[in-house]
Amino acid sequence: MSGLTKSVPISDVGRSAYRKIYRRIVPLIMVMYLLSWMDRVNISFAALSMNNDLGLTATAFGLGAALFFVGYVLCEVPSNVIMQKVGARIWLARIMVTWGLVASGTAFIVGEQSFYVARILLGVAEAGFFPGVLLYLTLWVPSQMRGRITALFLMSAPIATVIGAPLASAAMVGLNGFLGLAGWQWLFLAFGIPTVVVGIAAFWLLPSTPALAGWLSNEERSFLVDQLNRERQESIGHKAAASALSALRNPRIIGFALAFIGLSCGSYILSFFLPQVIDSFQSRYGVKFSVMEIGLLTAVPFGIAAITMFFVARDSDRRQKRLRYVVGGELVAAAAFVLATLVDTPVLSMVMLSIAASGIYVAIPLYWELPGQYLSATTAGAGLALINSTGNISGFVGPYATGALKTATGSFDSGLILAAVALTIAAVAVSLVSRRPRRRLSESQSEQVESSYTESPQGV
Template identity: 40%
Template sequence: MDTLDTAAPLGATTTLDIKTVYTKVIWRLMPFLLIAFMINAIDRMNVSFAKLRMAQDIALTDAAYGIGVGVFYLGYICFEVPSNVYMQRVGARATLTRIMVLWGLVTMATAFVTSPEQLIAARFMLGLAEAGFFPGVILYLTYWFPGALRGRITASFLMAGIMAGVICGPLAGAIMSHLDGWIGLRDWQALFVLTGLPAIVLGVIGWFWLVDRPENARWLNEGEKKAIAQALAAEPAKVHGRASDALREPRLYIAGVVYFCIYSGSNTVSYWLPTLIRDFGEADMKNIGMLSALPYLVGVCAMYLLGRSSDRHLERRWHLAATLMVSAGCFALLGLVQGMMTPSILLMSLGAAAALSAVSLFWTIPPALLSPTGAAIGIGLISSMGHLAGVVSQAAVGAIRSATGSLYLAFDIMAVVLVCGALLLLIGIPARVLRDRRLPQE
């Protein structure tokens, strides 16, 4: 493998050299992070499938379920910013290991809840355990990758969450169809146990595999470390120079509200899709699991193509706004095809894929607004504001479902929220403040 000349400036290196360095970094870090995020997403979404069977066992209503999946984000928000700030002190390796082991333990313990109140408490504890994982990884990526690569890297990372949706449905359907009674557990209990264990194993592996920053990596030579440092140093000046200054930047809060709107849509899909498919007229668990994978399959393709296009043109705002409008349109049309399985699935697949793709597009924007010193607080704050949507939207959807017996009104409201997010983005965050640069010689 070619290496960079440590005496040569980054701008003088060849395209092959810098690409070789980042290919090495990608193959070292990204497989682990992708698998971790897949497991993370599965351990969030598994409750949406467990609900279909556990509701009768623990007397779980739709309203209580909505509170349960929403309170997860309340716990998450409480520790999200502190976790990100603490990660800068103790390092990514220790932080991510701790988070993965704890959320795996809580997921397995959820198998033994016996009442709605216990489920709500378990979901709150899961939020506490997971807090800091997603914003921590987003921050971690800024230690390694410049803005010109961050769109496709972020898209690849978030694509793992979409792939988790492809896997989770068929996996949950298979476990709940075949493992009822396994070691004395009900089908939904087996689901929590078997999906929680991998997080613990991966967390232990992470302690030995991850490295905090490029300068600490023994698997990089000095020339490669210097090339990465120069690529990061070539980033244009950001809005802030001190960490505390980030909290006084209005665009930070605008970005947080935009993320709130985006997350309202994507989060509703994640937790209510199996219930919605059952409302379409499908009752078999295996079929529900397979059909639930379709929006995520479409999302994988959309996320990849949109991430590449956004990086190629170094344009973020209109890519994201157009994606939000497509999702809103599909959600708004769902009520018009009520009772028709095929068009309902098609609209849901496209709308869900757009909503999920919008998340990866969004996360190319905050690093362009923040300095390295303000990134930990800024990214954590934006993520916390977005995750507040998990508390509000899930409680609202559960209440609407209990009151009307339908999810269509809830998706109409989500459509309006997504449109508001698109407009706020275009008005509140001007293109001139997003100043990514291409890699040298790219």
């Protein structure tokens, strides 16, 4: 990318444009992803009573959790291709409404088979949302400013657990038996119905591009359009890809996808099984926890992770360093998972699990900044979808293997070791596939990045 134009000084027009993006777009996409994450993983809380009510073994639960990714992987690339044709506003709203309806319907499953069907349908409904939002951000924010916004978006995942864990526990306890429904059934309804409402709101509140945003001034709109056009015209790598198909055949993109398998494996094992891991402390350490206490304890590692990921992403944007934080976060998380199986008190176990969560959530948002250095505008949608859908293969393997290992060994330790191994492989893989960025920020852009932290659009 070239520098900023002299006629549009970053000190007024540029900063004003970014401030409006932070106020108008970022909060909404954070809420959208928060609901996405809760509708995906609320079975981890429901399992505390649902498994017994429906007669699900740990293996059956792990398989059901994993089957979400079958529909997700199969439909993600087509979903993002359609999004590029119809626009972000229409397609993201459609995705949310559909998955909200399916998530609500999960309240009425009656056994293993209906559980499996509901999870597959949820994956089909949600396919394309995550890479779709990442693609949407590339249509609004130049790359050197995108790291912190991406981190804020992805921060919704740990925040979802911080907020959702106590709410999920309260719903399961307080609404149990109301209108003849079990607490875990109300849990699915409590998050599925708001998803439909937010999806409808997103249709009206998310402009597809800056050119269509009525709340931007003409100068702000011109600033963003100019910066994004300059970025798209920049040659990436040896030769810009000419089609989405070329992204699907790009060995570097495939390499990033394989690296993401390990990272997402650790993330999903933690997200799907942490409430049950904490519940297992009762037999392992001789302590007693209520369902509400398990929900509150589950929120702790994710709360620490949310704070950590924001400040690390902010520092990464300032320094324009991504790879070192990605690899470091993965290795720290791997070590913490191993140590969590070796300590002999619940307090130390929670400390290790909190460190593991922080390492994972430091790595995830910054990881997503790496592939963008090698994707052209024409291949961004299919490329990001390919990486995410391929990486989410581990969303099937990790939870299913963890459930099977729990059934076979009676302990979640093997699952935590599996997460550690996957994260270590991810750290090695992303190091091998990454290269020093071929683009360098111009002097004026470097000043833009630095000034964004002295006078932040968020005031932080």
